[in-house]
Amino acid sequence: MFGLFKSDDKKKDKAKPAPQNVKKQPAAAVPAEAKPVPPPVVEEKKAMTQAAQAAASQTAQAKPENIIKIEDERSLAMAGASLNFSGEVLTAISGKLKIPDESRNLCALFDNGLWLVSASHRRSPLVTSVALMAKRQGYQVDEPRYVTPNIINQAYIYASRNTAAGQFDENAIRRKIVHLLESAVAAGANDIHIEAVNNQTRIEFRVDGALRVWETWTQREGEQVLSSIFSHSIGQSGSTANWQEPQAAMLTSDARGRDTISLPNGVISVRCQWVPLSNDGRYLDMRLQYDSAYLFGENFVMADVDSLGFSQEQLRVIQTLRALPGGMRIFTGPVNQGKTTTLRVTLNRRMAETMMQLNCLLIEDPPEGGVIGARQIGVSASVKDDQREKTFVEIMRCALRLDPDIVMLGEIRDLQTAKFAFRLALTGRQVYTTAHVYSALATPKRLRDIGIEPYMVYDHHLVRGMICQRLLRCVCPDCRIPIADAVRELGPTYNELARRVRTGLALMDARRNKAFANMSPYDHLSEPNMQSIYVANPQGCPKCYKGRVGRTICAEVIETDAQLMGLLQDNRMQEAEDYWLSPVGLNGITMLWHGLEKVRRGDVSPNDAEFELGLFARDRELIEVEERLGAML
Secondary structure (H helix, E strand, C coil), X not given: CHHHCCCHHHHHXXXXXXXXXXXXXXXXXXXXXXXXCCCCHHHHHHHHHHHHHHHHHHHHHCCCCCCXXXXXXXXXXXXXXXXXXXXXXXXXXXXXXXXXXXXXXXXXXXXXXXXXXXXXHCCCHHHHXXXXXXXXXXXXXXXXXXXXXXXXXXXXXXXHHHHHHHHHHHHHHHHHHHHHHHHHHHHCEEXXXXXXXXXXXXXXXXXXXXXXXXXXXXXXXXXXXXXXXXXXXXXXXXXXXXXXXXXXXXXXXXXXXXCCCCCCCCEEEEEEEEEEECCCEEEEEEEEEECHHHHHCCCHHHCCHHHHCCCHHHHHHHHHHHHCCCEEEEEECCCCCCHHHHHHHHHHHHHHHCCCCCCEEEEECCCCCCCCCCEEEECCCCCCXXXXXXXXXXXXHHHCCCXXXXXXXXXXXXXXXXXXXXXXXXXXXXXXXXXXXXXXXXXXXXXXXXXCCHHHHCCCCCEEEEEEEEEEEEECCXXXXXXXXXXXXXXXXXXXXXXXXXXXXXXXXXXXXXXXXXXXXXXXXXXXXXXXXXXXXXXXXXXXXXXXXXXXXXXXXEECCHHHHHHHHCCCHHHXXXXXXXXXXXXXXXXXXXXHHHHHCCCECHHHHHHHHCCCCCHHHHHHHHHHHCCCC
């Protein structure tokens, strides 16, 4: 590499006439509002090599544009000597930017934006083309620092000396990532949040629905980890980590090789989503996808939804829905509330019940955990955003030609996916899918809002079942506090909470009593038993985190019929709810009632249940119940 630096006198001696057909092309303007799509690296490097040859020919015919005097060269050398090299040299032979050797002799770009340029070639196309290429690929390029060729040579010597050390650092970073994943699994985390900004990196685990700080690192450590995770992922949305744009990828247990990141036992994949932050920061969310056997034990195919927290009455409805031919079963709820887990448990059970004799297709974007005996079809994160929709639609069209018995569609997110789901249901296939809806009875509203025609939305043969759920944190059995003690020791807030629990239980029991169906619940109230109700201990204990351990589902499950769908179509929502909940109707249970039952058993702290599900009772209800039952002692 040292022999590549030659004086201008030698170049003049070996000069040849320039070809007459070589024309200097103006640099393409880059729009300020959008980055141009970079061309393939091989073609760009070829073009840069051609530019190098042309530039060499032009240089041979003309004198250098700027003749550096001895005094200027000394000042440039002194300026270069004051530089402290740090970071990665992107233009090194083993660097991320593949450039011709002719350009490498004249410039050097670091990953921190430091841009060194030979002072005697500051306007050379060999230099400007490198800067343009780096910007196209999303790298930072600062204002040029004009230096002597010797300083540029020192930059590449620095890069070569750090190659072996960089390999050691990469191994250390990989071990750090493995330790991070193992710690998250040991804590029972669903997500890992990594935020690198403002000179520090903050790592948080989401455990039982709450974020917990795990560690803090330097920002540099965080940036190295974020880049390493991207480089070891599959299906990346981009060839290199780009700090200026959102990117997605997946870590999987199927990867092989010395440089892969091994996933902990029980984790089959990690879905990764990067986004830029202000102040040149970076944020990554890692969603851990656990194996069914890890979650439910080796005999996981026998696990049913009651293991998640569904009641026995709800279990029987879901078993009926699994057995009914054709139609849609729509699992709804907010984001990160366990819908996909419930859906997979349901499908695992369905496949086990049918002795794996059904063709079950899973269609997801992106693909997540699987179902035993099913065929998983997904859209890779490497597919560009403008092509993802087209690819997903084509997959859905192909599904009709794959002879499916059951199709699990990851999510109804727009009119196209909704139409596809209904088309499958119309052909007699069982369809399982999810949607973001606040309650089970609101599911038809969501379908109408998307654009599905009413004659399909309100057909109970097409929409067979509507399930909505939320996850509640369980109270720790080792340090929980009886609600009576909390009322005495923790003040009026818990007294008001106890009043709402009492009123909610009394009204629920009266409404669910078949003997008093179609009568006012206020005329048949009875004092509820509150001896087994506990609140979470905010101090916690060694076996929990702030009084909570694990989560359970609160749900509402509806098997539709003609009467219910007719009431919903006529927008008679209150009558539809009364019919669904009536013991002489569908005998349903709301999520709020399901939460109250878990509070009564001592499984859930009442304040946690109200946080997720809403107040157990309003002021008017409190007054009317206490008029009949008396004030709470």
